[in-house]
Amino acid sequence: MFWELAGVPAVAVRRGTRVESVHQVAACVCDPHGEIVLKVGTVETPVFLRSSAKPFIAAASVRAGVLERFGFGERELAVMCASHNGEPGHTELVASMLERIGARVEDLACGAHAPSYEPAAKALAARGEHPSALHNNCSGKHAGILALAKALGAPFEGYLEPTHPAQRAILALCERVSDDVFGEDKLGVDGCGIPVYATSLRNAARSFARLATLEGLDDEDARALARVTSAMTNEPWYVAGTGRFDTDLMRASAGRVVAKAGAEAVHCDALLDAGLGLAVKVIDGSRRAAAPATIALLDALRILEPEARAALEPHARLAVKNVAGALVGEIAALEDWIPAETAERR
Amino acid sequence: MFWELAGVPAVAVRRGTRVESVHQVAACVCDPHGEIVLKVGTVETPVFLRSSAKPFIAAASVRAGVLERFGFGERELAVMCASHNGEPGHTELVASMLERIGARVEDLACGAHAPSYEPAAKALAARGEHPSALHNNCSGKHAGILALAKALGAPFEGYLEPTHPAQRAILALCERVSDDVFGEDKLGVDGCGIPVYATSLRNAARSFARLATLEGLDDEDARALARVTSAMTNEPWYVAGTGRFDTDLMRASAGRVVAKAGAEAVHCDALLDAGLGLAVKVIDGSRRAAAPATIALLDALRILEPEARAALEPHARLAVKNVAGALVGEIAALEDWIPAETAERR
Numbered sequence: 001m002f003w004e005l006a007g008v009p010a011v012a013v014r015r016g017t018r019v020e021s022v023h024q025v026a027a028c029v030c031d032p033h034g035e036i037v038l039k040v041g042t043v044e045t046p047v048f049l050r051s052s053a054k055p056f057i058a059a060a061s062v063r064a065g066v067l068e069r070f071g072f073g074e075r076e077l078a079v080m081c082a083s084h085n086g087e088p089g090h091t092e093l094v095a096s097m098l099e100r101i102g103a104r105v106e107d108l109a110c111g112a113h114a115p116s117y118e119p120a121a122k123a124l125a126a127r128g129e130h131p132s133a134l135h136n137n138c139s140g141k142h143a144g145i146l147a148l149a150k151a152l153g154a155p156f157e158g159y160l161e162p163t164h165p166a167q168r169a170i171l172a173l174c175e176r177v178s179d180d181v182f183g184e185d186k187l188g189v190d191g192c193g194i195p196v197y198a199t200s201l202r203n204a205a206r207s208f209a210r211l212a213t214l215e216g217l218d219d220e221d222a223r224a225l226a227r228v229t230s231a232m233t234n235e236p237w238y239v240a241g242t243g244r245f246d247t248d249l250m251r252a253s254a255g256r257v258v259a260k261a262g263a264e265a266v267h268c269d270a271l272l273d274a275g276l277g278l279a280v281k282v283i284d285g286s287r288r289a290a291a292p293a294t295i296a297l298l299d300a301l302r303i304l305e306p307e308a309r310a311a312l313e314p315h316a317r318l319a320v321k322n323v324a325g326a327l328v329g330e331i332a333a334l335e336d337w338i339p340a341e342t343a344e345r346r
Numbered sequence: 347m348f349w350e351l352a353g354v355p356a357v358a359v360r361r362g363t364r365v366e367s368v369h370q371v372a373a374c375v376c377d378p379h380g381e382i383v384l385k386v387g388t389v390e391t392p393v394f395l396r397s398s399a400k401p402f403i404a405a406a407s408v409r410a411g412v413l414e415r416f417g418f419g420e421r422e423l424a425v426m427c428a429s430h431n432g433e434p435g436h437t438e439l440v441a442s443m444l445e446r447i448g449a450r451v452e453d454l455a456c457g458a459h460a461p462s463y464e465p466a467a468k469a470l471a472a473r474g475e476h477p478s479a480l481h482n483n484c485s486g487k488h489a490g491i492l493a494l495a496k497a498l499g500a501p502f503e504g505y506l507e508p509t510h511p512a513q514r515a516i517l518a519l520c521e522r523v524s525d526d527v528f529g530e531d532k533l534g535v536d537g538c539g540i541p542v543y544a545t546s547l548r549n550a551a552r553s554f555a556r557l558a559t560l561e562g563l564d565d566e567d568a569r570a571l572a573r574v575t576s577a578m579t580n581e582p583w584y585v586a587g588t589g590r591f592d593t594d595l596m597r598a599s600a601g602r603v604v605a606k607a608g609a610e611a612v613h614c615d616a617l618l619d620a621g622l623g624l625a626v627k628v629i630d631g632s633r634r635a636a637a638p639a640t641i642a643l644l645d646a647l648r649i650l651e652p653e654a655r656a657a658l659e660p661h662a663r664l665a666v667k668n669v670a671g672a673l674v675g676e677i678a679a680l681e682d683w684i685p686a687e688t689a690e691r692r
Contacts, residue, residue, distance in 0.1 A: 018532075018544055019351070020631065021611070021629065022630060048366050109670065111669030185363065188366075188675070190668065193672070264367050284632055284635075286630055286632060323539070324457035324539055328536075328537075
């Protein structure tokens with residue numbers, strides 16, 4: 001088994017005055033034509049996008065008319081794009097969507113896990129309740145796929161299968177935005193059970209550049225992606241939740257960045273003013289390095305206004321505390337890992 | 347900030363047929379004189395040993411006579427070396443040690459966290475109880491340090507400080523076994539509040555070779571380390587707990603390997619039959635890669651009998667399951683990352 005995705009040391013975990021651990025990162029910035037503006041490490045090897053693909057998954061439902069059919073607004077569309085915290089506002093919204101679709105919680109095949117947001121998990125446990133599929137961070141996406149199934153006249157049953165009409169519609173849209181073909185060799189099963197596709201960081205960056213610019217898309221895809229961008233940037237709390245990097249980045253940038261994290265430390269962003277897409281992969285899959293690396297790349301591209309950048313500092317430099325709560329270290333990007341010549345190329 | 351610890355790609359996270367993430371590893375195998383038998387990546391840069399130092403921390407207490415003074419047997423000594431699961435057997439033993447020392451739970455300065463062993467954490471929550479410092483995986487170590495303080499006639503208060511007589515005795519022993527000097531530049535604060543030292547993988551491997559052979563030590567250190575080895579290998583459940591790699595490795599090897607994991611994916615082993623020490627560091631600090639990498643190194647050194655090796659397969663190849671419980675991937679060592687010439691050198 002050969003590993004072709006190489007990165008560079010980019011984020012360090014410091015304890016006291018010493019580096020304790022280091023994360024390598026690969027990244028690509030593209031325009032909507034796939035022209036590379038900035039590149040770190042290998043950018044041509046397919047990588048599973050995981051939840052970073054959710055904006056495109058949701059777009060397939062939008063294209064099929066689910067917003068009109070079920071009376072979904074921007075909050076519903078935002079939570080369809082979400083890896084949400086499982087806070088009450090998230091789960092209540094998804095429950096109401098299921099009702100409008102005519103689906104039950106039992107129709108969600110994503111499995112149950114405790115809310116990612118610790119206070120929500122503790123409150124649930126304190127009430128003696130068990131987490132349901134609604135608390136799964138992907139429940140909004142699954143509700144969106146059930147809505148898509150209904151819109152396509154397909155059964156809910158089997159909606160996780162790559163051959164189900166809903167998954168076919170989703171994968172077809174994902175292939176169009178990324179200029180890639182997802183044969184069996186590029187498909188896996190995501191943490192929530194749906195098919196997940198691998199595409200290169202370059203193709204992923206191009207997909208997000210298209211989300212930013214709506215260039216190189218047919219009219220229906222373009223209209224669907226425009227609504228996704230509007231929903232995610234207008235309702236960023238529904239895309240992640242309290243204290244989360246994606247929510248804070250979309251808020252701080254006043255909607256000029258569409259941000260979507262994926263498991264195993266993928267992060268993708270549509271940079272609306274620059275008309276570019278950014279795709280980041282922490283090679284070892286450690287989530288803790290994704291935000292510091294992404295912010296360093298946004299810094300190199302001069303994307304954020306000073307005030308926005310200052311607001312994001314808690315995501316750029318993460319405190320390492322011991323069990324008793326004392327500050328003992330920090331997680332932050334290293335210097336000089338983003339090639340200088342690529343900055344000049346712009 | 348320059349990072350001098352380089353590794354090689356060693357452990358892959360696979361999803362379906364594709365590699366999703368990769369962990370780099372550095373490692374060193376030494377004899378008690380510090381002669382290198384096998385080396386992967388950089389082995390001269392200081393790395394925080396974290397909990398892998400616990401056998402030596404406990405040895406300082408043994409040397410000061412705490413076993414005799416407080417009537418501690420091998421279980422008590424094993425839990426002094428432990429990063430335990432917080433299972434009832436662990437916490438009850440530590441509670442009884444505190445009683446014998448004349449200390450209270452409130453004297454433990456390690457802080458409280460939920461038991462690492464999920465069934466224990468759930469049982470505690472189901473009883474509506476909050477975790478105490480006894481559940482902290484380091485509580486046995488802290489009890490051992492309180493015992494050491496008492497044996498030295500020093501107060502419990504301030505026992506976390508590097509200048510406290512107990513910490514001085516501990517750091518002095520750690521310096522002797524590793525042939526290193528731990529000035530301020532090599533000290534940090536561990537997750538449980540005590541001073542933690544950074545030493546090279548070579549020095550760490552040498553320390554564990556000395557634990558294996560008792561060579562190059564004064565008589566009192568040798569006697570103390572012999573008792574540590576005996577306690578850890580006779581009572582491996584108290585060193586970690588149910589389902590844990592260290593416990594299973596010591597059991598499977600019938601006590602011919604003394605295994606101790608540390609946070610940020612350090613793993614150190616005393617190889618009793620070979621008379622060698624092994625020190626492993628996953629560069630990115632991901633715990634999930636430590637056991638697959640360690641087992642691959644033990645394989646390269648031909649340390650384990652076939653039956654022992656077979657028993658450890660669940661730690662060598664870790665299942666990746668989705669939320670609903672389906673198998674979707676695997677974490678396992680790559681092939682050919684351990685240099686061939688070092689195997690020949692033996």
